[in-house]
Amino acid sequence: xxxxxxxxxxxxxxxxxxxxxxxxxxxxxxxxxxxxxxxxxxxxxxxxxxxxxxxxxxxxxxxxxxxxxxxxxxxxxxxxxxxxxxxxxxxxxxxxxxxxxxxxxxxxxxxxxxx
Amino acid sequence: xxxxxxxxxxxxxxxxxxxxxxxxxxxxxxxxxxxxxxxxxxxxxxxxxxxxxxxxxxxxxxxxxxxxxxxxxxxxxxxxxxxxxxxxxxxxxxxxxxxxxxxxxxxxxxxxxxxxxx
Numbered sequence: 763x764x765x766x767x768x769x770x771x772x773x774x775x776x777x778x779x780x781x782x783x784x785x786x787x788x789x790x791x792x793x794x795x796x797x798x799x800x801x802x803x804x805x806x807x808x809x810x811x812x813x814x815x816x817x818x819x820x821x822x823x824x825x826x827x828x829x830x831x832x833x834x835x836x837x838x839x840x841x842x843x844x845x846x847x848x849x850x851x852x853x854x855x856x857x858x859x860x861x862x863x864x865x866x867x868x869x870x871x872x873x874x875x876x877x
Numbered sequence: 878x879x880x881x882x883x884x885x886x887x888x889x890x891x892x893x894x895x896x897x898x899x900x901x902x903x904x905x906x907x908x909x910x911x912x913x914x915x916x917x918x919x920x921x922x923x924x925x926x927x928x929x930x931x932x933x934x935x936x937x938x939x940x941x942x943x944x945x946x947x948x949x950x951x952x953x954x955x956x957x958x959x960x961x962x963x964x965x966x967x968x969x970x971x972x973x974x975x976x977x978x979x980x981x982x983x984x985x986x987x988x989x990x991x992x993x994x995x
Contacts, residue, residue, distance in 0.1 A: 795982060805968065805985040818982065853922065855983075865912060866983060868922035 764788070766869035768854050774875045780842040783872045786835055787856030795866060796829055796839050797853040805853070811837065812859050844876045879904045881971050883986035890959045891994050897944075898954045898989045900969030910972045911945070911952045912983070917965040925967070928952065956991075964993045 767786040775781055787794050795810040809819040811831045819829070826845070831837040841848055851873050855866040880903045890896035902911070913925040928936045928945050935943050940960075944953045956963055969986040 797983075804987045805983075807982045807984075810982050851920065855922075865924045865927060867924075868914075871920050871922075873920075 766854055766856050766867055768852075768869035768872050770872060771870060772873045772875075774877065775844060776877050777845055778843045780840065781844045781848075781874060781876075783839040783852050783854075783874070785837045785839070785854030785869060787837070787854070788867055789835070790858070791856035791867070792834065792859045793857045793866075794831060794837050795855040795857075796837070797855065799851040799853060799871070800849075808839070808852075841874075844874075846876045849874055849876050879906075879909075879971050879973070879984050881969055881984050881986040883967075883969055883989050885989045886987070887990045887992070889992045889994060890956070890963075892959055892961060894959055895955060895957045896959055896991065898956075898967050898969075898991065900952045900954070900986055902950050902952065902969075902971050904950070904971065906973060908974050910974065911943075912970040912972065913941070913943070913952075913954045914968045914970060914985075915963075915965045916968065916988070917962075922968075926954065959993050961993050961995060964991055966990050 769784045792813050796808040797805050798808055799805045808821045809829045814831045829839045851871045853868050853871045855868045857866045858864040882901045909930045911928045915923045915925050926936050926938045926941050928943055935945050940957045942955045966988045968988045970983040972983050
C-alpha cells in the first residue's frame, strides 16, 4: 500500500514567492496533520484536519500560512509571501481518527529553502 | 500544556551493545499514548514503538523495548543488540486520546541523535 505522499521533495525559491506544498494521505485515513521541523524548534504541529475539516490551526505561524483539504485524498499548505525564516522541512502525516492507539504515518517531507 | 523532554541531545553505542534513550513528559491527564519515532538521514519518520498509558506492561518490538514509569512520567527506549542501521534521530512523542475535543495530535521532544560505532 502507498504511504503518505508529499510533493515536492525539495523546493528552493526566492523570498516573496508563493509556495505550495502538497500531500496525499493514506487511503482510508481521516485525520491529516501538517508539521514543521527546524533545528531550533524541533517538530511542531501547524494544523490538523479531521474528515477534511480544520480542527486546530493554532500552530500556524501567521497569516502568510494557509492550509486546505478539499477532499479526503488531498491537502495543501501554502505560504504567501514566503520569507527566509520559513525554511524548514514540512511533514504531512495521516492516521485513522477512530482507535486511540492508531499511529500517525508520515510522508517523506518537503525540504523548503527560501533564499 | 503537555511537554516532552529528551535530555540527551546525542548518544553513542557500540555495535551489538545495548543503549537506553530517556524521555520524560509532563501531563495532568491519566489517559494518553506515547510513541518513539526514528528519523534516519533519509528524513523519513518511522514509528518504532508505542505504549498506551493504561497498560502496565511495557511494550516490546523485537530489539526495541520501553520502560514506562507512569508515576515518574518517564518513557525510555532500550535498543538491544544495536545495529549500524539503528543510527538515527529518535523522537519521543505524547498524544492525548481522541474525544472530548482532543483529536490526537502529537507533541514531540527535541530528539536524541544516536550514533552506532562498528
